[in-house]
Amino acid sequence: MDPSQKLSQSWDANAQVWTRAVREGLIPSRKAATDAAILDAIRARAPKRLLDMGCGEGWLVRAAREMGADAVGIDGSEALIEAAQKLDPLSDYLVLPYEDAAEDPDALGGPFDAITLNYALLGETIQGLLATLATCLTPSGAILIQTLHPWSAADGRYEDGWRTEDFSAFEGEAWEPMPWYFRTLASWQRVIAGAGLRTAGIREPAAEPGAPPLSILFVCERT
Amino acid sequence: MDPSQKLSQSWDANAQVWTRAVREGLIPSRKAATDAAILDAIRARAPKRLLDMGCGEGWLVRAAREMGADAVGIDGSEALIEAAQKLDPLSDYLVLPYEDAAEDPDALGGPFDAITLNYALLGETIQGLLATLATCLTPSGAILIQTLHPWSAADGRYEDGWRTEDFSAFEGEAWEPMPWYFRTLASWQRVIAGAGLRTAGIREPAAEPGAPPLSILFVCERT
Numbered sequence: 001m002d003p004s005q006k007l008s009q010s011w012d013a014n015a016q017v018w019t020r021a022v023r024e025g026l027i028p029s030r031k032a033a034t035d036a037a038i039l040d041a042i043r044a045r046a047p048k049r050l051l052d053m054g055c056g057e058g059w060l061v062r063a064a065r066e067m068g069a070d071a072v073g074i075d076g077s078e079a080l081i082e083a084a085q086k087l088d089p090l091s092d093y094l095v096l097p098y099e100d101a102a103e104d105p106d107a108l109g110g111p112f113d114a115i116t117l118n119y120a121l122l123g124e125t126i127q128g129l130l131a132t133l134a135t136c137l138t139p140s141g142a143i144l145i146q147t148l149h150p151w152s153a154a155d156g157r158y159e160d161g162w163r164t165e166d167f168s169a170f171e172g173e174a175w176e177p178m179p180w181y182f183r184t185l186a187s188w189q190r191v192i193a194g195a196g197l198r199t200a201g202i203r204e205p206a207a208e209p210g211a212p213p214l215s216i217l218f219v220c221e222r223t
Numbered sequence: 224m225d226p227s228q229k230l231s232q233s234w235d236a237n238a239q240v241w242t243r244a245v246r247e248g249l250i251p252s253r254k255a256a257t258d259a260a261i262l263d264a265i266r267a268r269a270p271k272r273l274l275d276m277g278c279g280e281g282w283l284v285r286a287a288r289e290m291g292a293d294a295v296g297i298d299g300s301e302a303l304i305e306a307a308q309k310l311d312p313l314s315d316y317l318v319l320p321y322e323d324a325a326e327d328p329d330a331l332g333g334p335f336d337a338i339t340l341n342y343a344l345l346g347e348t349i350q351g352l353l354a355t356l357a358t359c360l361t362p363s364g365a366i367l368i369q370t371l372h373p374w375s376a377a378d379g380r381y382e383d384g385w386r387t388e389d390f391s392a393f394e395g396e397a398w399e400p401m402p403w404y405f406r407t408l409a410s411w412q413r414v415i416a417g418a419g420l421r422t423a424g425i426r427e428p429a430a431e432p433g434a435p436p437l438s439i440l441f442v443c444e445r446t
Binding site for chain 2: 151154157158159184185186189190193198199200201202203204206209210211212213216223
């Protein structure tokens with residue numbers, strides 16, 4: 001099985017433990033800084049309509065709705081969307097693999113003032129999806145990408161390539177290892193520009209001032 | 224003396240040892256990757272007219288001229304411009320402190336197809352100068368900023384602030400310590416955007432594939 005397929009499959013395989021980890025706040029970096037960072041970035045755009053792409057079990061859709069946004073969640077994993085709908089039957093959730101989303105912008109139901117990708121661009125081939133999402137923005141809209149910080153996550157090899165997350169930093173239970181594609185900063189910049197977007201802002205959330213960044217957050221607008 | 228004044232002064236104090244270090248190739252990171260990176264970035268823009276801001280003893284002006292560009296060098300240090308002119312009497316060199324350049328774009332003699340700042344933005348207050356330089360570009364022109372990589376240079380404190388270069392990694396001789404202002408990636412992005420520029424490309428030169436980047440190089444175009 002190629003890493004892209006294995007990545008998709010791992011979300012279904014980990015759906016239950018993942019849902020529990022998110023809902024019980026078991027991921028230290030998320031509690032320390034990165035949840036707050038994506039929420040701040042959304043708040044700064046004050047979106048009326050928001051799409052959370054790769055929404056998983058739906059926490060960000062629920063949070064965006066609490067901020068007053070009309071929020072939609074899309075994910076490729078049926079099991080995660082089921083979990084999202086069960087907790088939040090009133091929001092719009094949709095099962096849609098990224099490959100299909102990249103080919104069919106109409107299925108996404110835009111335009112949106114903000115599209116979030118919160119640790120949701122973990123594959124190798126993402127420029128097509130980003131370019132499609134760019135066409136689903138309102139003129140003043142933004143795509144907010146939060147992801148692993150290339151410098152903190154490099155782990156001694158600073159070059160693009162597949163890596164494996166074994167979830168050893170996560171609490172207990174049986175996790176299925178997940179392949180993910182490491183990108184350097186230069187590579188992220190190329191993909192963003194290649195999708196017809198420009199980086200209007202960068203945030204580097206950390207647990208405290210001066211500490212190594214726990215993530216990187218790109219605020220992307222259409223060029 | 225405040226760090227900005229001390230920074231300017233250190234260039235004059237170190238002019239002789241600096242000139243020797245550059246001309247005899249004594250700075251390992253420059254030989255390993257960063258000289259080639261700025262030259263590649265210039266080549267990619269194929270500039271007819273180039274301004275090297277903070278040109279020091281002039282090596283990049285000489286190299287750009289060898290590539291066929293009409294190259295001008297400006298620096299705040301009289302001693303370094305003297306060294307530049309002595310080796311290369313035919314090129315245009317000008318002593319001009321950054322504060323004066325920021326206030327008087329006409330003094331710079333634009334428009335330029337490329338403006339290089341090769342380890343030449345080491346102070347705290349740089350947005351005004353960058354904004355002025357942006358007005359000196361041709362419509363398709365670019366500002367090329369190569370500087371210390373925020374990740375490699377953080378040294379355990381990832382936040383903006385004055386640091387001190389003691390030149391201990393450099394060979395022999397008596398160096399005067401130089402204050403320089405560390406900037407996070409997010410801070411660089413803010414300064415670049417604040418100057419009316421957008422990052423069209425990022426390069427992260429390294430000694431070999433996968434090795435930690437030795438510098439970061441921003442290719443900036445007008446928004």
